[in-house]
Amino acid sequence: xxxxxxxxxxxxxxxxxxxxxxxxxxxxxxxxxxxxxxxxxxxxxxxxxxxxxxxxxxxxxxxxxxxxxxxxxxxxxxxxxxxxxxxxxxxxxxxxxxxxxxxxxxxxxxxxxxxxxxxxxxxxxxxxxxxxxxxxxxxxxxxxxxxxxxxxxxxxxxxxxxxxxxxxxxxxxxxxxxxxxxxxxxxxxxxxxxxxxxxxxxxxxxxxxxxxxxxxxxxxxxxxxxxxxxxxxxxxxxxxxxxxxxxxxxxxxxxxxxxxxxxxxxxxxxxxxxxxxxxxxxxxxxxxxxxxxxxxxxxxxxxxxxxxxxxxxxxxxxxxxxxxxxxxxxxxxxxxxxxxxxxxxxxxxxxxxxxxxxxxxxxxxxxxxxxxxxxxxxxxxxxxxxxxxxxxxxxxx
Amino acid sequence: xxxxxxxxxxxxxxxxxxxxxxxxxxxxxxxxxxxxxxxxxxxxxxxxxxxxxxxxxxxxxxxxxxxx
Numbered sequence: 001x002x003x004x005x006x007x008x009x010x011x012x013x014x015x016x017x018x019x020x021x022x023x024x025x026x027x028x029x030x031x032x033x034x035x036x037x038x039x040x041x042x043x044x045x046x047x048x049x050x051x052x053x054x055x056x057x058x059x060x061x062x063x064x065x066x067x068x069x070x071x072x073x074x075x076x077x078x079x080x081x082x083x084x085x086x087x088x089x090x091x092x093x094x095x096x097x098x099x100x101x102x103x104x105x106x107x108x109x110x111x112x113x114x115x116x117x118x119x120x121x122x123x124x125x126x127x128x129x130x131x132x133x134x135x136x137x138x139x140x141x142x143x144x145x146x147x148x149x150x151x152x153x154x155x156x157x158x159x160x161x162x163x164x165x166x167x168x169x170x171x172x173x174x175x176x177x178x179x180x181x182x183x184x185x186x187x188x189x190x191x192x193x194x195x196x197x198x199x200x201x202x203x204x205x206x207x208x209x210x211x212x213x214x215x216x217x218x219x220x221x222x223x224x225x226x227x228x229x230x231x232x233x234x235x236x237x238x239x240x241x242x243x244x245x246x247x248x249x250x251x252x253x254x255x256x257x258x259x260x261x262x263x264x265x266x267x268x269x270x271x272x273x274x275x276x277x278x279x280x281x282x283x284x285x286x287x288x289x290x291x292x293x294x295x296x297x298x299x300x301x302x303x304x305x306x307x308x309x310x311x312x313x314x315x316x317x318x319x320x321x322x323x324x325x326x327x328x329x330x331x332x333x334x335x336x337x338x339x340x341x342x343x344x345x346x347x348x349x350x351x352x353x354x355x356x357x358x359x360x361x362x363x364x365x366x367x368x369x370x371x372x373x374x375x376x377x378x379x380x381x382x383x384x385x386x387x388x389x390x391x392x393x394x395x396x397x
Numbered sequence: 398x399x400x401x402x403x404x405x406x407x408x409x410x411x412x413x414x415x416x417x418x419x420x421x422x423x424x425x426x427x428x429x430x431x432x433x434x435x436x437x438x439x440x441x442x443x444x445x446x447x448x449x450x451x452x453x454x455x456x457x458x459x460x461x462x463x464x465x
Contacts, residue, residue, distance in 0.1 A: 036432070119432070153417060155421050167421065167422065168422050224451045229452065229454055230453035230454075254416040256418025258421065
């Protein structure tokens with residue numbers, strides 16, 4: 001039986017970042033993925049902000065950072081739009097399949113061992129170690145390790161098998177559906193196009209993210225408790241836009257997004273969870289690439305310390321909880337309230353906001369670093385005209 | 398069961414995209430996914446309907462589990 005200090009299960013952005021960070025620290029690490037290829041299928045709208053590139057020290061290599069974005073345009077239900085442009089909102093649309101391969105190659109170059117088509121069938125603890133039974137392309141293999149980093153996405157069962165309940169509540173997840181479409185028109189290629197409205201998209205938004213000329217990710221995220229499926233709403237939206245309806249679909253992407261309900265504890269003995277498995281997603285826009293990579297790095301940092309100290313207890317590993325919440329979690333938790341606010345807005349509220357607020361106002365309100373008082377200072381008199389909206393704001397901001 | 402039947406989850410593999418969302422919301426781990434197949438353990442299923450509601454493509458439905 002082969003032994004590794006750390007085994008990372010699930011090789012998306014979080015898992016690959018963890019592999020790379022551990023390998024850099026000269027820790028023996030094995031990365032396993034159930035799929036037979038790193039990258040596809042993508043379950044993602046592929047946007048990543050400039051700030052993340054800087055924070056994670058990733059260069060926007062044109063091989064995977066295929067399209068630059070300069071801001072966003074928000075459409076209210078009545079068609080009125082607000083354009084937001086700022087340095088903060090710049091970013092790239094990735095070709096995520098290539099991006100992930102790139103991360104994998106980097107991790108392997110540093111010394112991480114990566115095996116695909118490896119489905120972990122069973123994980124159990126035995127005398128301070130974790131034993132994994134793995135089906136590697138039909139062949140049964142056994143591995144042992146001191147620590148498992150579970151980055152196996154929303155359907156993470158590894159963490160649950162090792163005693164950490166990562167299951168999502170239905171109210172805390174969004175149902176996502178997306179087409180990559182080509183030969184389409186009628187949207188702004190340089191901006192993220194976001195459509196709001198309770199009729200077209202209950203408890204969520206529809207997006208069009210340009211990726212290449214006349215080619216874009218057209219997708220939807222809706223609340224998990226809706227009557228109709230995400231596909232139903234997206235098809236309806238596309239049919240209503242001639243510029244989209246004439247296009248061709250070159251890819252279908254399906255996924256469920258854990259947009260709330262962060263786990264207070266993300267560790268157990270011999271186990272750390274990161275990425276979607278630990279619900280590491282921005283509650284407002286549902287993006288998670290940057291957050292996942294960062295969490296993977298933090299997990300690896302703590303894992304490396306654990307290996308050096310030879311302490312894999314929940315108590316020691318809980319350092320990860322504190323680190324992650326300090327760096328990112330607390331900020332994201334604040335944003336859950338903003339999501340609840342958005343979910344409670346009616347069509348009229350959206351229209352009113354689009355008509356009465358300036359771009360700067362919206363930007364300020366949307367950022368998490370404002371306190372309650374200054375948010376109200378911005379909204380002030382405008383809200384007095386719509387008591388219903390003010391009430392919702394009071395409740396959630 | 399001789400008389401009556403249990404309800405269980407039936408997955409339509411032609412619709413299913415194997416995204417794993419239903420696995421992520423299942424409170425009792427009755428679902429398990431591998432690359433091309435969703436396994437349903439109806440003995441564990443508590444008919445909570447979460448996997449039916451969350452599915453972006455409507456691939457899951459609650460139906461009589463006739464195997465019992």
